[in-house]
Structure formats: C-alpha cells, structure tokens
Amino acid sequence: MIAACxxxxxxxxxxxxxxxxxxxxxxxxxxxxxxxxxxxxYLAATLSNLPLILASIxxxxxxxxxxxxxxxxxxxxxxxxxxxxxYAVRYFVGFTAARCLGRPGGVAVRAGRLCHDAACLxxxxxxx
Numbered sequence: 001m002i003a004a005c006x007x008x009x010x011x012x013x014x015x016x017x018x019x020x021x022x023x024x025x026x027x028x029x030x031x032x033x034x035x036x037x038x039x040x041x042y043l044a045a046t047l048s049n050l051p052l053i054l055a056s057i058x059x060x061x062x063x064x065x066x067x068x069x070x071x072x073x074x075x076x077x078x079x080x081x082x083x084x085x086x087y088a089v090r091y092f093v094g095f096t097a098a099r100c101l102g103r104p105g106g107v108a109v110r111a112g113r114l115c116h117d118a119a120c121l122x123x124x125x126x127x128x
Contacts, residue, residue, distance in 0.1 A: 002053060006057050006060050010060040017033075021068070044056060070090075074090060
C-alpha cells in the first residue's frame with residue numbers, strides 16, 4: 001500500500017511535468033529534475049521509516065518526471081518519419097538493459113566480472 005501511494009506521486013508528476021513542458025522550454029524543466037535525484041538518493045540511503053518514504057517519493061517524482069522530459073525530447077528533436085523508430089529503439093534498449101541488469105545472474109550483480117563481449121552478456125543474462 002505504501003509503494004502504491006509513492007507511485008501515485010510519480011503519476012501526478014508525469015502529468016504536471018507534461019503541463020510544464022507545454023509552458024516552458026525543455027531545458028528549464030529538465031535541469032531541476034536532473035539535480036533532484038542525487039540528494040534524494042543520498043537521503044534514502046541514510047534514512048528510515050517515514051523520512052525514507054518521503055525520500056522515496058522524491059526519487060519517484062524525479063525519475064518519472066525525467067522520463068516525461070526524455071520522451072518530449074525524442075518527440076521534439078526527431079523528424080516525423082523517424083519518430084516511431086526512435087521511440088522503439090529507446091524503449092527496446094531501456095527494457096533490454098533493465099532485464100539484463102535486474103536478473104540475479106545479470107551484469108549488475110556480478111559487477112566485479114563485467115562482460116566485455118556479446119557472448120558473455122548472453123550467457124550471463126539470457127536476454128537474447
């Protein structure tokens with residue numbers, strides 16, 4: 001229930017950032033979001049109980065807001081005939097990396113032995 005409430009703040013942030021992007025430039029909206037994550041990540045690592053929940057809300061708001069800005073950048077700076085391909089590549093790479101890095105045998109868990117070739121990466125995370 002707590003996680004659901006935290007993610008509600010992320011959803012509201014996406015809506016709010018979308019409205020801000022309509023009014024202001026991408027740079028004006030993106031810059032504060034970029035600086036927002038680091039302090040909240042530090043706080044989340046050092047806090048517990050209610051302060052940790054509040055720091056988590058800040059992290060989710062920063063991350064979800066940045067996703068909205070990134071999608072707006074792709075839409076703005078990609079020509080119309082290439083836009084769908086750009087979104088496809090963006091999400092394919094993002095979801096593939098998330099799957100590989102989030103697995104127990106993935107690259108992130110075995111950071112001491114990072115893969116340097118595609119065959120090693122295929123064995124480690126079985127993404128392909």
